[in-house]
Amino acid sequence: MSLLTARALIVRYGEHTVLDAVDLDVRPGEVVGLIGPNGAGKTSLLKASAGLVPATFTRLEIVGAPPARGRRRALAREVAYLAQGAGVHWPLAVERVVALGRLPHLGPWQRPARTDREAIARAMSEADVTAFAARPVTELSDGERMRVLIARALAVEPRLLLADEPVTALDPYHQLRVMELIAGVAAKGGGVLVVLHDLALAARFCHRLVLLNDGHAVAEGAPMAVLSEENLRETYGIAALRGEVDGQGYVLPWRCLAPERPETAP
Amino acid sequence: MSGPAASASGRLAGRSDGWLFAGLSLLVLVLFLLSLGVGRAPIPLIESYGHLFADNGSVLALILQEIRLPRAILATMIGATLGLAGAALQGLLRNPLAEPSLIGVSGSAALGAVVMFYFGFAAAFPLALPLGGMAGALVSVVLIHLLAGRGSSGLSLILAGIAINSLAAALTSLALSLAPNPYAAMEILFWLLGSLADRSFEHVQLAAPFMVVGWILLAGLGRPLEALSLGEETARTLGVDLKRLRLRLVLGVALAVGAAVSVAGSIGFIGLVVPHILRPLVGHRPGVLLPASALGGASLTLAADIAVRLVSTGPELRLGVFTALVGAPFFLWLVVKVRREVL
Numbered sequence: 001m002s003l004l005t006a007r008a009l010i011v012r013y014g015e016h017t018v019l020d021a022v023d024l025d026v027r028p029g030e031v032v033g034l035i036g037p038n039g040a041g042k043t044s045l046l047k048a049s050a051g052l053v054p055a056t057f058t059r060l061e062i063v064g065a066p067p068a069r070g071r072r073r074a075l076a077r078e079v080a081y082l083a084q085g086a087g088v089h090w091p092l093a094v095e096r097v098v099a100l101g102r103l104p105h106l107g108p109w110q111r112p113a114r115t116d117r118e119a120i121a122r123a124m125s126e127a128d129v130t131a132f133a134a135r136p137v138t139e140l141s142d143g144e145r146m147r148v149l150i151a152r153a154l155a156v157e158p159r160l161l162l163a164d165e166p167v168t169a170l171d172p173y174h175q176l177r178v179m180e181l182i183a184g185v186a187a188k189g190g191g192v193l194v195v196l197h198d199l200a201l202a203a204r205f206c207h208r209l210v211l212l213n214d215g216h217a218v219a220e221g222a223p224m225a226v227l228s229e230e231n232l233r234e235t236y237g238i239a240a241l242r243g244e245v246d247g248q249g250y251v252l253p254w255r256c257l258a259p260e261r262p263e264t265a266p
Numbered sequence: 267m268s269g270p271a272a273s274a275s276g277r278l279a280g281r282s283d284g285w286l287f288a289g290l291s292l293l294v295l296v297l298f299l300l301s302l303g304v305g306r307a308p309i310p311l312i313e314s315y316g317h318l319f320a321d322n323g324s325v326l327a328l329i330l331q332e333i334r335l336p337r338a339i340l341a342t343m344i345g346a347t348l349g350l351a352g353a354a355l356q357g358l359l360r361n362p363l364a365e366p367s368l369i370g371v372s373g374s375a376a377l378g379a380v381v382m383f384y385f386g387f388a389a390a391f392p393l394a395l396p397l398g399g400m401a402g403a404l405v406s407v408v409l410i411h412l413l414a415g416r417g418s419s420g421l422s423l424i425l426a427g428i429a430i431n432s433l434a435a436a437l438t439s440l441a442l443s444l445a446p447n448p449y450a451a452m453e454i455l456f457w458l459l460g461s462l463a464d465r466s467f468e469h470v471q472l473a474a475p476f477m478v479v480g481w482i483l484l485a486g487l488g489r490p491l492e493a494l495s496l497g498e499e500t501a502r503t504l505g506v507d508l509k510r511l512r513l514r515l516v517l518g519v520a521l522a523v524g525a526a527v528s529v530a531g532s533i534g535f536i537g538l539v540v541p542h543i544l545r546p547l548v549g550h551r552p553g554v555l556l557p558a559s560a561l562g563g564a565s566l567t568l569a570a571d572i573a574v575r576l577v578s579t580g581p582e583l584r585l586g587v588f589t590a591l592v593g594a595p596f597f598l599w600l601v602v603k604v605r606r607e608v609l
Contacts, residue, residue, distance in 0.1 A: 050503050076505030089360040089495045090550040103493050104505045108486060136550075152496070156504075 002027050003160045003191035004049055007059035011044045018044045019055070020215040026160065026191040031183055033206035033223070034195045037236055040212040042195045043084060043164055049193060050081045050162050063159055076104035080158035084165045084195070086149050091136035094148050098124050101155030120155050127151035127181055143174035150181050161185045163194040167201060179205045199240065199251045203227055211235060224249035233257055283554060286547055290561035294342065297568035301338040302330065304575045336467045341571045342564045343470075344462075344526040345536060347477050349563020350556055351519040352537025353544075354484050357491035357552035358515050359424065362545070365538040366523040369423065369516060370406050370430030375527035376458055377434040377441075378402020383454045384441045395457070396472050396528035403524020406430050410516055423512065460531035460586025462571050473525040480522025481560075483514050488553030495552055533586045535593025536563050536570075542600060 004026040011019040019041045026032045034042045048055040051067030060066055063078040080101070088097055101123065102116040112120075124130045127147045132140065137148055146166060153161060163182060167175040175198065183205050186192050196202045202209055202223060209226040211219040213235040219226045224242075232240050232253075241252040302318065303311035307329050318335065320327040351366040358364075366372060382388045382398035413426035438458070445451035490511045493501040502508055526533075540562040541555055548554040567585075570592070574583040 047499070052499055052502060072502075072507060073505040076503060079503065081500060081503035083497055083499050086497060086500060089497070090545075090552065092495060092550050096549060096551060097496075100493060100496060100504065103489055106489070108489065149496075 001064065002061070003063055004193060005059060005061040006049065006057060009045070009048055009055055009057045009060060011041070011048050011053055011055045018215055019048065022212070022215075022217045024049070024193075024210060024217070026193050028159075028189050028191055029186050030208065031186045031192040031194065031206045033202040033209045034193065034212060035197070035199065035202050035209055035226075036212035039214075040235075041215045042212055045212065046081075046162050046164050046193060046195055050079060051075065052081070073104060077156065078158060079160045079162065080153035080156040082149060082153050082161070082163040082166055085168075087145070088137045088149075091138040093134050094129055094137050094140070095120070095124070095133040097137050097148055098129070098151045098155050101152045104156065119157055123151040123154035126154055126184065128177075143170050143177075146170060146174065146178055147181070150178060154181075154185070158185070159190050161190060161192045161194075163192065165195050165197060167196070167198060175201060199227060199232075199253060203249060203251045224251075227251045283548065286558060287561070290558060290565065293565045294561055294568065297565055297572065298338050298342055301341060301568050301572050302334050304572050305329065305334055306575075332466065333464075336465055336470050337462050337571070338568065339470050340462055340465050340473070340529060341568045343474060343477050344530050344533065345564040345567025346560040347480065347522040347526045347563070348533065348536040348567065349540040349559035349561070350481065350484055351523050352563070353541040353552070353555045353559035354487060354491070354515055354519060355537075356541050357487075357494065357555065358512065360494065362542055363538070364424075365535075366519060367431070367532070367534070367537075369410055369427035369519065370434060371403050371520045371523045372527050372532050373431045373434035373438070374406030374409075375399040375403040375524045376532055377438050378405070379457065379528060379531075380438050380441045380454050383450065383457065384445065393468060393472060396469060396525075399528025400472075400476065400524055402434070403520050403528065406434070406524075407517060407520040410520075411513070423516070456584070457531050458586075459584040460533040460589075461582070461584050462530055463582055465529060469529040473529045476525035477522045480518045480520075480525070483518030483521070484556065487511065487515055487518075488556055491552040491556070531584075531586055533567070533589055535589045535597065536566055539593050539597055539600070540566055542597070 002025050004024065006022065006024040008021045009019055009024065010017065010021060022041075022045060024045065034045060036042050044053060047053045048060075049062065051062060062075060065071060067075060099112065099120050102112055102119060105116060106112065121130075124133060127150050129144070129148050129151050132144065137145060140148065150166065161182065166182065167178050170178060179201055182192055182194060186207070194206070196206075206223055208221060209223045210217055211226050211231055218235060219231050227240070229239070232238050237257050238253050239255050239257055241254045243250055299315070303309070303314045307326070309317065309326055309329070314330055317324070317326040317330040348366055352364070355364040355366065355368060356362055376399070378398040378401045379395045381402070382394040387394035387398070409430055410423070410426050413422070413429065442451050442454055445454065490501065490506045493504040493506045496504070498508060541559045544558045544562050545555055548558050570589050571585055574585050574588045577583060
């Protein structure tokens with residue numbers, strides 16, 4: 001069963017069409033990367049996949065059914081969403097923030113049960129934030145805070161994880177660490193849809209990539225096929241170095257291609 | 267595989283919550299009893315509690331039962347309302363500067379009461395004032411809902427509140443400047459300053475149902491407000507219906523605060539200062555802050571109402587004036603202190 005199925009998905013903000021008839025699938029055990037230049041519609045696609053923005057479609061199924069209004073709470077138990085540049089508004093203790101991931105599993109006046117506490121502890125230990133469980137989240141570094149927010153998402157124990165640029169503003173170590181965490185969700189049978197700007201990380205950690213440009217899905221498939229020389233030139237206007245290590249391809253953005261403008265000498 | 271640090275801090279926080287609520291409840295109780303013992307008539311504190319339950323119709327019994335008891339009940343309920351409403355609005359807007367008057371309810375309630383003064387209804391029958399206040403508060407809720415109901419952000423709520431506040435303030439000033447005689451203007455002004463003096467059980471009966479309904483609407487909002495500390499979008503993916511949350515919160519605040527302003531005039535700073543003081547003590551959790559702020563607001567209002575009776579030698583100092591006089595410098599100090607800690 002597919003965790004996320006979208007057919008002819010259209011998102012409009014007023015007159016402006018930001019997504020035009022996009023098809024998308026995320027299956028269990030799969031990390032799908034959404035890439036594309038700024039303004040291509042990546043975030044809109046992710047939000048539509050979370051049922052956060054109104055969209056039209058011929059078919060949209062999130063964990064088995066359309067995102068109806070009455071399904072909000074049920075959906076919240078299956079899907080975790082990691083917003084772009086997400087922060088926490090109050091200096092809550094790390095453990096409290098992670099515990100918020102259990103809210104969809106609790107009734108209005110129900111106290112967290114043993115299973116909830118175990119899920120919180122497990123999420124914290126997976127994301128490696130147990131050491132600062134009692135510290136205010138606002139005092140952490142960017143990398144630590146991102147791990148806390150991922151632990152919050154893991155605490156939901158979601159079948160589908162939607163993450164919007166989770167590694168932006170992190171140092172290389174934490175970028176790799178966060179991507180490993182996200183890949184871990186898929187390794188345990190969940191599905192992941194992740195918006196990435198870093199093509200190297202996209203090639204390294206995603207099973208499939210969807211390349212968006214100007215609201216259209218222009219390429220979809222295995223990472224190195226999607227990150228072809230032609231696709232990078234047409235959508236990003238860049239040339240990249242590419243190579244292979246241990247049978248796995250990598251891509252390194254190298255220089256801008258500016259056909260309209262004369263190239264400035266280095 | 268539960269981390270020892272995690273479970274230890276969890277237990278710790280749970281236990282300190284219990285102590286905090288026990289302490290605050292005790293404080294409310296003590297201040298309530300003290301409030302009964304303070305007043306113009308010099309009755310020894312212990313002796314006064316005897317008069318509270320006396321059935322002999324003596325003057326002292328009347329003072330306790332008909333003057334001081336409703337006053338203490340109103341102080342408790344209004345304080346709880348202001349604290350709760352302040353905490354709820356700060357949680358919704360994720361801004362520590364939000365307070366009940368922000369969404370224009372206080373101003374509109376005051377305007378409603380002023381209109382009653384202006385047309386002379388207040389002189390004709392005393393309950394016209396609170397009734398007018400309540401009507402004003404309800405009108406403001408409808409306006410807020412029309413102005414901000416469609417919008418999806420807290421910002422549109424603030425903007426609608428500011429618009430309604432300015433309109434209410436302008437109309438109140440208009441009523442003042444067009445007042446038929448200087449005494450009427452004075453009376454309006456004094457009423458606007460906020461006081462709990464000379465309130466009766468009729469006031470309690472009138473305001474209490476609205477406040478209780480408001481409390482019930484606000485009481486269940488702890489969890490959604492906690493989720494909201496992760497931002498509006500993330501809260502929605504945690505199953506929070508933002509529109510319903512906003513509607514319920516605004517309605518609850520309007521009913522409770524509207525009723526409070528209607529019987530006591532506007533009493534500032536309680537709704538701003540109380541959540542601010544208590545927030546660190548509940549680990550900054552917006553949900554737990556709701557009941558804590560209700561108890562804290564009740565304590566502070568009771569204390570302030572005791573203080574105005576103790577410090578006043580001539581005519582009684584207005585409660586609203588007192589809370590502003592003490593509250594504003596205190597709040598300033600708090601802001602400076604917190605900023606120093608953050609920087």
